[in-house]
Amino acid sequence: MLAADQPSDLAAQSQFIPATAFDFDRLAKIYSDARTDYIVPMPMNGRRMQEYVRFYDVALDSSFVAVDSSSTATGVGMLGLRKERAWITRLGIMPAERRNRVAQEMVTRLLDAARQRSATCAQLEVIEGNEAAHRLFLKFGFADHRRLLVIRRPPGPIAAPVAGGSVEYLDAEAIDACLAARRDTPSWIDDTASLQNAGGLHGLRIVMPDGRSGWIVYRAAAFQLSHFALDAPDPEVAVQLLSSVHSQHPQMDTKVENLAADSPFWAAFQQVGYVESFRRIEMLMML
Structure with missing residues (x-):
């Protein structure tokens, strides 16, 4: 991990628990709460989260929920895996935690998990206009590939x-x-x-x-x-x-x-x- 991305004390105190420890309703609630103030909130329920995991080959044992010292969920990040490819998705950090480097630590964990699963390339999509997330991914070494329309x-x-x-x-x-x-x-x-x-x-x-x-x-x-x-x-x-x-x-x-x-x-x-x-x-x- 780059020196500029070393976790703060709060991020270092966080636990990153495999998403397999949470049911789909809980995962959906954590994700939705983390996205309430995003450009495009994309709220989910348990059924939609379960479909998402199945449709997109999300490996819950290589995905994580961040919790603080009081066991309160502070963020979530998921990893899709297909042969040598990895996909970072459903990354959401609670608003109060975004200056505590929880996102940086989450991305580090996801990339480490991708390497452990023998992935040789990683991809993701970030909403155009979400400058903070875009800067974060550039810092990790991601490069812009193309623009996509919804x-x-x-x-x-x-x-x-x-x-x-x-x-x-x-x-x-x-x-x-x-x-x-x-x-x-x-x-x-x-x-x-x-x-x-x-x-x-x-x-x-x-x-x-x-x-x-x-x-x-x-x-x-x-x-x-x-x-x-x-x-x-x-x-x-x-x-x-x-x-x-x-x-x-x-x-x-x-x-x-x-x-x-x-x-x-x-x-x-x-x-x-x-x-x-x-x-x-x-x-x-x-x-």
């Missing part, structure tokens, strides 16, 4: 007309084949492993009259569409794919996380009614 579309009919192409709805085998052939560079959240872990996947392929074709895979939960993967030769085909999806689900809210800010399909999303909620900075570090 975008939403409210329920409602599709305004863009669906052109006369043939639509094929994909079965599970075809969906897996499409995901195996992805040409994009997904973040951890929309990685193929995340989509397959989440389940509930739907997909369709469009062939345009001139022979151009593309496919889209997405997750349909009870009230929301999410986890999109899309492959198209141009934005026009992307518009038709998205139009077909929302024609099938006009009453569903939609949230797409971590679309690359320079994606050639961002304009297609906008054309069918998506708006930007906020941005993240994806950061990478070799271990």
Whole structure:
């Protein structure tokens, strides 16, 4: 750990307990309390925390809850693991503890855990505008990689007309084949492993009259569409794919996380009614 990041007495007195010692309701409460004043609070409940751990391969035995000398939780940090990759996520420190270097010590513990699990690279996302967190990660050696968009579309009919192409709805085998052939560079959240872990996947392929074709895979939960993967030769085909999806689900809210800010399909999303909620900075570090 860098000399500038040596823990204060309060951080040194903290215990960092494996997250396996806490149930999902408690983990969700700690995380939500730590994020109450964040730019984007993202409150969670126990069910959503359990889903998050499953969807994103969070290793609770390599994740930690910080507690002070009175056994009061002061923060949480989680680590996702996939082969040689590690992902720092759900990092939240109680407001009163943020000047006590608890965050620095938490990140140190998470990186140490990643190395112990044979990870060779680490990644994370920080909300654009959270300068304190961004500076902290830079200090540890993370480097900015790219900007990512979190975008939403409210329920409602599709305004863009669906052109006369043939639509094929994909079965599970075809969906897996499409995901195996992805040409994009997904973040951890929309990685193929995340989509397959989440389940509930739907997909369709469009062939345009001139022979151009593309496919889209997405997750349909009870009230929301999410986890999109899309492959198209141009934005026009992307518009038709998205139009077909929302024609099938006009009453569903939609949230797409971590679309690359320079994606050639961002304009297609906008054309069918998506708006930007906020941005993240994806950061990478070799271990």
